Amino acid sequence: MVCEIFSEQMGSNWGFIEEVGWRKGPWTSDEDRLLIEYVKLHGEGRWNSVARLTGLRRNGKSCRLRWVNYLRPDLKRGQITPHEERIILELHSRWGNRWSTIARSLPGRTDNEIKNYWRTHFKKKTKNSSDNSEKSRARLWKKQQFQQQQQQQQQINNQIDIKNVMSLPTMPQGKQEMTILYPNNMIDQQDQADFFYSSLNNSTSISQSEPSSSNEDIMWDDLWNLDDFYGHFMINTTTYNNKTNTIPCLQQMATTPTFY
DNA sequence: AAAAAATTCAACCGCTTTCTT
DNA sequence: GAAGAAAGCGGTTGAATTTTT
Numbered sequence: 001m002v003c004e005i006f007s008e009q010m011g012s013n014w015g016f017i018e019e020v021g022w023r024k025g026p027w028t029s030d031e032d033r034l035l036i037e038y039v040k041l042h043g044e045g046r047w048n049s050v051a052r053l054t055g056l057r058r059n060g061k062s063c064r065l066r067w068v069n070y071l072r073p074d075l076k077r078g079q080i081t082p083h084e085e086r087i088i089l090e091l092h093s094r095w096g097n098r099w100s101t102i103a104r105s106l107p108g109r110t111d112n113e114i115k116n117y118w119r120t121h122f123k124k125k126t127k128n129s130s131d132n133s134e135k136s137r138a139r140l141w142k143k144q145q146f147q148q149q150q151q152q153q154q155q156i157n158n159q160i161d162i163k164n165v166m167s168l169p170t171m172p173q174g175k176q177e178m179t180i181l182y183p184n185n186m187i188d189q190q191d192q193a194d195f196f197y198s199s200l201n202n203s204t205s206i207s208q209s210e211p212s213s214s215n216e217d218i219m220w221d222d223l224w225n226l227d228d229f230y231g232h233f234m235i236n237t238t239t240y241n242n243k244t245n246t247i248p249c250l251q252q253m254a255t256t257p258t259f260y
Numbered sequence: 261a262a263a264a265a266a267t268t269c270a271a272c273c274g275c276t277t278t279c280t281t
Numbered sequence: 282g283a284a285g286a287a288a289g290c291g292g293t294t295g296a297a298t299t300t301t302t
Binding site for chain 1: 286287288289290291292296
């Protein structure tokens with residue numbers, strides 16, 4: 001059906017996609033329309049079949065990119081807000097160029113957008129100082145990977161049958177405080193993100209009068225490890241108990257833990 | 261007003277990871 | 282478990298736009 005629409009508009013002379021080759025460059029509104037139509041009918045994914053089913057002369061990669069970065073209905077348009085900018089800076093200082101990871105904390109923003117924004121606004125300012133920190137992060141990252149492998153090996157050795165584990169595994173020592181509590185009026189993801197990051201700052205100052213960067217790093221490193229450990233995290237809603245005064249943090253997504 | 265320089269950002273590329281058969 | 286396909290990621294490019302000279 002979509003193919004028919006396209007044929008009407010582009011003429012009937014273009015049936016041999018393989019011979020003609022893939023189109024490149026900026027997308028036309030007609031192409032956008034076809035891709036949107038395709039996603040409506042077939043959902044996201046299977047991008048390589050877009051060309052076959054719609055007649056669009058774009059490869060799967062191009063289609064996916066166009067959808068993810070531009071056509072997705074949940075994308076937030078317009079300028080990056082100061083609030084979002086703070087988050088980008090904060091997360092980049094911890095995670096470096098892990099744009100997709102950073103993007104997960106900014107609903108409606110794409111990794112490409114954040115990457116472009118950071119390069120445009122901050123790259124020059126931080127170039128010199130970031131060179132060293134990038135390297136140290138890379139070293140830390142490798143170290144963590146190694147430690148993680150060791151842990152996994154340990155788990156295998158202990159012959160834990162994870163298939164029978166119905167509840168979440170016990171947090172490793174030192175990670176017990178990772179309870180995630182949001183005020184119950186925080187339904188909006190943006191609010192939750194805001195709350196999380198402000199809480200992060202508060203928590204570091206609560207734990208000690210003068211926050212040390214090393215402790216803060218450890219906390220983020222923990223988060224990063226947890227992210228790997230559970231497969232995926234997302235900010236979610238739960239009730240904040242004022243009495244417990246627990247350090248707010250990320251809430252683990254309610255899925256079966258992923259081990260590998 | 262026009263040319264040059266700087267900036268922005270959509271899109272591509274190559275590589276890696278994950279999924280499917 | 283292996284191989285191929287698909288999806289995802291980060292770096293880079295280059296055309297369009299904006300700002301500066």
